[in-house]
Amino acid sequence: MSSDSPANRYARQIQFAPIGSKGHQGITDSRVAILGAGALGTVAAEILARAGVGKLVVIDRDVVEWTNLQRQALYIEQDAIDGRSKADATCDRLKAINSNIELHPVVADVSSGNMNEILKDIDLVIDAADNFLIRFLLNDWSLKTETPWVHGGCVGAVGQVRLFTGTGRPCFRCLVPEPPPASAVDTCDTCLLYTSPSPRDRG
Numbered sequence: 001m002s003s004d005s006p007a008n009r010y011a012r013q014i015q016f017a018p019i020g021s022k023g024h025q026g027i028t029d030s031r032v033a034i035l036g037a038g039a040l041g042t043v044a045a046e047i048l049a050r051a052g053v054g055k056l057v058v059i060d061r062d063v064v065e066w067t068n069l070q071r072q073a074l075y076i077e078q079d080a081i082d083g084r085s086k087a088d089a090t091c092d093r094l095k096a097i098n099s100n101i102e103l104h105p106v107v108a109d110v111s112s113g114n115m116n117e118i119l120k121d122i123d124l125v126i127d128a129a130d131n132f133l134i135r136f137l138l139n140d141w142s143l144k145t146e147t148p149w150v151h152g153g154c155v156g157a158v159g160q161v162r163l164f165t166g167t168g169r170p171c172f173r174c175l176v177p178e179p180p181p182a183s184a185v186d187t188c189d190t191c192l193l194y195t196s197p198s199p200r201d202r203g
């Protein structure tokens with residue numbers, strides 16, 4: 001059997017007992033926002049679209065650059081040539097992968113002023129941002145609205161992931177009480193600082 005019926009397309013995840021029909025219905029009914037369409041965000045967005053998440057909101061203020069192509073999964077050379085917005089390019093690729101889901105690109109810098117509007121009706125936020133301060137805003141929003149978020153961060157060869165439920169402790173501020181000074185936060189542009197250990201340091 002080969003058809004685009006939901007039963008066929010999603011057969012493998014419905015067969016997977018921990019998801020099953022009930023879990024798949026939950027996926028179909030979910031509205032997920034992906035904050036940041038870089039290396040983490042594009043991979044998360046792709047797999048969520050393939051799984052059939054009913055509505056995806058992809059938020060990124062940047063355009064595709066040549067240095068992104070090496071790891072940011074959904075982009076192609078023409079996106080860099082055209083300087084396309086990452087949110088638009090991501091949603092176009094996701095539409096080609098799964099035309100049955102609702103896709104909303106948002107080309108914006110998320111701030112305290114627009115966060116409530118952008119994340120209205122969202123059930124889960126994937127934090128794939130490269131901006132440390134946004135996590136404090138997201139944490140406060142999550143506690144206020146009791147909405148869960150998954151924090152993800154990766155720089156160099158180091159990454160971390162954590163689910164915050166939005167219903168209480170621990171929240172992000174329990175782990176990181178104050179924003180660190182900008183000079184103490186590495187990004188993919190500064191992670192040359194992560195060099196291999198010298199022979200002396202190897203335990």
Ligand SMILES: [Zn+2]
Pocket residue numbers: 168169170171172173174175
């Ligand atoms: Zn807390």
